Amino acid sequence: MLDTPLMVRRRARGRWDAPPAxxxxxWIARRGIARTWPPPTFGDLDYHLTTLFPPVRPRGHLEVRYLDAQPPGRWIDPVAMLAALLHRPDVTDRVLDLCAPVGTGEDRWVHAARHGTADPDLNRVARQLVDLACGELGALGLSGDSVDDITAALHARLDREPAPRRPGEPGRPTPPPRTPRVPPPPGPLPQPRTPQTGPRPRQSADPSTTRRTTP
Structure with missing residues (x-):
C-alpha cells in the first residue's frame, strides 16, 4: 500500500501530476524528490488509498467504470453501445481495427484523458464506433423506438448537444411555441383623431382661402 507509486499529488492550486515511481x-520519509514537498496529511493518505486497485478484483470480465457518471436517465446509451460492439466477434474485430491507429503508445492514454473527443483523430474514431454500434443495435432485441432513441442520444453526445429524454421521463417541461412578434411598420406612428363635439366644418368652395365656414 505505502510502496505503491503515487498516481496524483493533491495541491490546493495547479495540477495534481505526480512524478513517476x-x-x-x-513521501512520508521525505526521501528523494519528496523531501522538498510539504509533509503528507491523513487526507493525502486517504486519497492515495482510493487510487489503489488490488488484484482481488474479478478476473475475466470487462469492467466499465464510467457508467455511474452518465446524465440522468441515459445510462442505457453506453451499455447498449458496448453490447452492440461486443455481441459478435467480427464486430469486435472491426472495433479493434478502428481503434488501433489511435491506441498505440502510453502517451495516447494521457492525451485521450485530457482532450477526449476534442482531439480530431479520437473524434473521428469515436464517430466511426458510434456508427458501427448504431448499426448493430437492432441485433440486441431492442424495439425500434429504443434503437432510434439510443442512436439519437449517442450522436448528440458527440455533437455536445443535450441528449433527448425518454417519453414520460421527468425533466423540464417543453415550453409552448412562442408567437413571433410582428415588427411595426416603418415611420412615425399615426396620431389618434380627436373626436369633434359640434357640427363638422365645411370646406369653402374657394380654393384660394383656407377659411372654414359653418352653416
Missing amino acids: VPFAD
Whole structure:
C-alpha cells in the first residue's frame, strides 16, 4: 500500500501530476524528490488509498467504470453501445481495427484523458464506433423506438448537444411555441383623431382661402 507509486499529488492550486515511481512511503520519509514537498496529511493518505486497485478484483470480465457518471436517465446509451460492439466477434474485430491507429503508445492514454473527443483523430474514431454500434443495435432485441432513441442520444453526445429524454421521463417541461412578434411598420406612428363635439366644418368652395365656414 505505502510502496505503491503515487498516481496524483493533491495541491490546493495547479495540477495534481505526480512524478513517476514515487511511492507514498518516500513521501512520508521525505526521501528523494519528496523531501522538498510539504509533509503528507491523513487526507493525502486517504486519497492515495482510493487510487489503489488490488488484484482481488474479478478476473475475466470487462469492467466499465464510467457508467455511474452518465446524465440522468441515459445510462442505457453506453451499455447498449458496448453490447452492440461486443455481441459478435467480427464486430469486435472491426472495433479493434478502428481503434488501433489511435491506441498505440502510453502517451495516447494521457492525451485521450485530457482532450477526449476534442482531439480530431479520437473524434473521428469515436464517430466511426458510434456508427458501427448504431448499426448493430437492432441485433440486441431492442424495439425500434429504443434503437432510434439510443442512436439519437449517442450522436448528440458527440455533437455536445443535450441528449433527448425518454417519453414520460421527468425533466423540464417543453415550453409552448412562442408567437413571433410582428415588427411595426416603418415611420412615425399615426396620431389618434380627436373626436369633434359640434357640427363638422365645411370646406369653402374657394380654393384660394383656407377659411372654414359653418352653416
